Amino acid sequence: MITFMLAIVFLIIGYLTYSKVVERIFGINDNDETPAYTRADGLDYVPMSWWKGSLIQLLNIAGLGPIFGAILGALYGPVAFIWIVVGCIFAGAVHDYFSGMLSLRHxxxxxxxxxxxxLGKTVRICINFISIILMILVAAAFTAGPAELIAQITPLNFMTAILIIFSYFLLAALLPVNKIIGRIYPFFGAVLIFMAVSVAIALLFTDRQIPNLTLANLHPGELPLWPLLMVTISCGAISGFHSTQSPIIARTLKKESDGRKVFYGAMIAEGVITLIWATAGMTFFGNTTGLQEALAAGGTAGVVNEISTTLLGTLGGVLAILGVIFLPITTGDTAIRSSRMMVIELLNNGFKKMKGINDKTLIMTATIIVTVPAFFLSLIDYAFLWxxxxxxxxVVATVMLWTGAMYLLKNNKPHWICSVPAMFMSAVVCMYIFYAPEGFNLNYNLALIIGSILTLTIIGWFIKQIIxxxxxxxxxxKVA
Known part of the structure; x- marks a missing residue:
């Protein structure tokens, strides 16, 4: 229990102290008008209060990520606490702050x-396609689960549920941000917080023993801690998906000083939620072996439901259903919205040159471009997508950190707040892709060697940029 409580305290201290360091290095100016005013369009550029933006940002970046990812990461044991706390404060929240504030500045x-x-045109072209693909995959992966549950508890079948969800996606992506997202998402953001806090309080008063920190890898499947844990627990530590969502809220901020509360603060809140659910996963089933058996029997959604209903009773059951249905849907629709924005930026010049293509047609076309493949992908196996x-x-997260590092370097500001976590994440993604089954599936030691060489190459590139x-x-x- 001591480790759990200290971890929450460290996250709070991280927000109260390190977020101010990051803000000071970035440099804010509340005298400058934000895009919410300078480019107000009644659709995406709409001024909103910081507290509403914070709740929407939390819901946009979270969804089921800090619940499902945390439970799967709990299989490694209390060592996951270190990654959640350190990753969140020094990598994830910095990543989210720079993705939001750079968007606001531009x-x-x-x-x-x-x-x-x-980072240049070549990287932009590559990352454009990678990030759009990520958005489509997220929208698809976060749709199948809710549709299956809807089919189980209502008279609707799976296909009908999928069609209803995607109809909503289209509506939410095309309407002004303050019509649906701005009105109902703060409520679901509050539900996400209430659900996590309720579970945390119940854990503190249960007779189950909350484990304290151990550096041992307790994964029952004997999967290596490095670098798998850093990919398993992304939301709550660092997640590239967040950099695609932050511009949605960046277009609504009233002043630059709101950025620390909205972007850095929402990430810390997600870290707390992740910490709670990881603790619940480690505690509720006795040990990591018990958790693995529960996952094998009922899947991640089944584990969430069992924890919620046992600890919180009927209220927990209602919250679990709300969580498993509505939270992933809210993630899916903002994924569609942000990918629509990306497609517009990617194709805007080409469409503008075509006679008869107006803004409304462009918005509709871009939305259809990303919605159709997401719909068909949602019909295949969820595990394969995930x-x-x-x-x-x-990968998206790593590139965003390097983007922040280059911004700081070019503006003669201390780049280490972005470049150090960027180096760490470069090692994670380079080594993971060579070891993981969905990658090259190489021998672990060989994957580490190749990944290390690639990481050193990337670090060498950045040193060259510094010089x-x-x-x-x-x-x-000299000129001056």
Whole structure:
């Protein structure tokens, strides 16, 4: 129990202290008008209060991620606490802050466009397709589960449920952000928080023993801790999906100082939620072997339902159903919305040159482009989809951290707050893809060697950028 309580305290201290360091290094100016005012369009650029933006941001970046990912990560044991706390404070929240604030600084630009600004055209083109594919995969993966549960508890069949969900996706993606998202998402964000807090309180008063920290890998399947844990627990530590969602709220902020509360703060809140559910997974079933048996019997949704109903009774059952149905749907629809924005930025110039294509037609076309493949992918096996979501998600996160590092470097600011976690995540994704079954499925040691070489190559590239920037600064000083 001591480890659990200390971990929550560390997350809170991280927000109260390190977030201010990050904000100070980035540099804010509340005298500058935000895109919510300078580009107000009544659709995406709509001013909203910071507290509403925070709840929407939390729901957009979270969904079922900090619940499902945390429970799967709990199989590794209490060592997962370290990754959640350290990853959240020094990587995930920094990642979210820079993805949101850079978007705000550049008129609400989407993630791929921001990448292009600081990492070049070639990287932008690659990451544009990777991030759109990630959005489509997320929308598909987070639709099948709710549809299956709806089919079980209502007279509707699976296909009808899928069609209803995607009809809602289209509606939410096409309507102004303050019509559906701005009105009902703060409520579901509050439900996500209430559900986690209720479980945490129940855990503290249960007779089950909350485990304390041990550095041992307790995974019953004997899967290696590195780098699998860092991909298994993404939401709640660091997740590239967040960088695709932050521009949605960046277009609604009233002032730059709201960014710390909205972007960094929402990530810390997600870290707390992840910590609670990871603790519940480790505690409720006695040990990691018991958790693995429960997952094999009822799946992740079944584990969530069993924990909720046992600890919270009828209220827990209602919350579990709300969570398993509505939270992934809210993640899916914002994935469609953000991918629609990305497609518009990708194809905008081409469409503008075509006679008769107006803004409404462009928005509808882009929405259909991403919705149709997501619909068909939602009809195939969820487990198959999820394997590819994990690595793609962390690649997107890594590129965003390098984007932040280059922004800081080019503006002569301390880059280490982004470059150090970027190096760490580069090692994660480089080694994971060579070891994982969905990757090259190589021998573990060989995967580590190849991944290390690639990581060192990336670090070498950044060192070269540092040297080049220093030379440019020296040349500018001589000219001045």
């Amino acid at each position: 008129s609400g630009e989407q993630y791929p466009t921001l990448v292009g600004r600081y 394997r590819y979501v994990g690595w793609t998600n962390q 080049t920037q220093r030379k440019d600064n020296e040349q500018a000083s």
